Amino acid sequence: MTQNVIEVNGVSKAFGGVQANKDISLTVPDGKITGLIGPNGSGKTTLFNSIVGYHPIDEGSIRFEGREISKLRVQQIARLGLLRTFQQTRIFKNMNCVENMLIAVPHRKMTMLDMFDRANPEEMERAEMLLEFVGLYSKRKLTAGSLSFGQQKLLEFAMALMNEPKVLLLDEPTAGINPTLINGLIDRLKKANSEFGITLLIIEHNMRVIMNMADTIYCLAHGKMLASGTPEDIQNDQRVIDAYLGAH
Numbered sequence: 001m002t003q004n005v006i007e008v009n010g011v012s013k014a015f016g017g018v019q020a021n022k023d024i025s026l027t028v029p030d031g032k033i034t035g036l037i038g039p040n041g042s043g044k045t046t047l048f049n050s051i052v053g054y055h056p057i058d059e060g061s062i063r064f065e066g067r068e069i070s071k072l073r074v075q076q077i078a079r080l081g082l083l084r085t086f087q088q089t090r091i092f093k094n095m096n097c098v099e100n101m102l103i104a105v106p107h108r109k110m111t112m113l114d115m116f117d118r119a120n121p122e123e124m125e126r127a128e129m130l131l132e133f134v135g136l137y138s139k140r141k142l143t144a145g146s147l148s149f150g151q152q153k154l155l156e157f158a159m160a161l162m163n164e165p166k167v168l169l170l171d172e173p174t175a176g177i178n179p180t181l182i183n184g185l186i187d188r189l190k191k192a193n194s195e196f197g198i199t200l201l202i203i204e205h206n207m208r209v210i211m212n213m214a215d216t217i218y219c220l221a222h223g224k225m226l227a228s229g230t231p232e233d234i235q236n237d238q239r240v241i242d243a244y245l246g247a248h
């Protein structure tokens with residue numbers, strides 16, 4: 001039987017008068033790809049932020065591998081193996097790709113000089129292997145700022161993999177990426193799931209992408225859970241069509 005690595009139960013979060021999430025429940029099964037969709041402002045990113053401990057929640061429970069994590073801070077949660085990427089990339093544009101990869105590992109919060117003095121061969125090898133995995137090996141010595149936006153997203157993805165997460169939350173991984181590069185990215189996400197065994201929870205606007213990848217999809221609207229089911233269920237759900245898909 002598949003276990004749920006993440007169990008969100010009755011989570012609510014308000015910002016002043018804005019109820020960004022209201023009584024949200026969802027589960028993320030181990031080893032699967034789960035999708036999260038919904039119109040802009042429906043509360044998707046807020047839910048990610050709540051799960052990874054970026055802000056406290058007002059109500060509800062969030063469990064990771066059965067353990068309550070809703071009172072833990074970001075770093076504590078990251079150490080358990082639950083990581084996220086951002087809607088906007090968070091890379092160091094003046095550093096090259098390899099340097100970005102090395103600095104992505106939390107214990108490496110030191111100066112650049114220290115970093116290369118102590119350049120650990122296993123970490124370096126892993127950095128290069130993952131850059132190869134995302135197709136950036138030939139660009140490993142270029143500054144991250146000189147990469148295209150799509151390549152920066154791939155770098156950010158590789159940086160997250162550097163931490164060997166059990167679960168990775170991806171916030172609109174294909175947004176702003178050239179359509180011709182999207183298939184390559186989908187392939188890598190699927191491989192990270194099937195070959196590295198990383199469970200994925202993905203916020204995605206591109207319906208072709210998410211319908212093609214996810215085992216289960218949840219749809220938010222106005223901060224509430226509107227529907228959930230297989231991609232086929234979701235595509236045929238009249239509430240989802242009215243609130244979201246109709247506009248796509």
Ligand SMILES: Nc1ncnc2c1ncn2[C@@H]1O[C@H](COP(=O)(O)OP(=O)(O)O)[C@@H](O)[C@H]1O
Nearest residue numbers: 015018020038039040041042043044045046047
């Ligand atoms: N830090 C914040 N402060 C105030 N309001 C916020 C904050 N973050 C999100 N919101 C509000 O919460 C609602 C949900 O936003 P968000 O979770 O970013 O939606 P989505 O990712 O689905 O587009 C929006 O109305 C947004 O303006």
Ligand SMILES: [Mg+2]
Nearest residue numbers: 044045046087
């Ligand atoms: Mg968002």
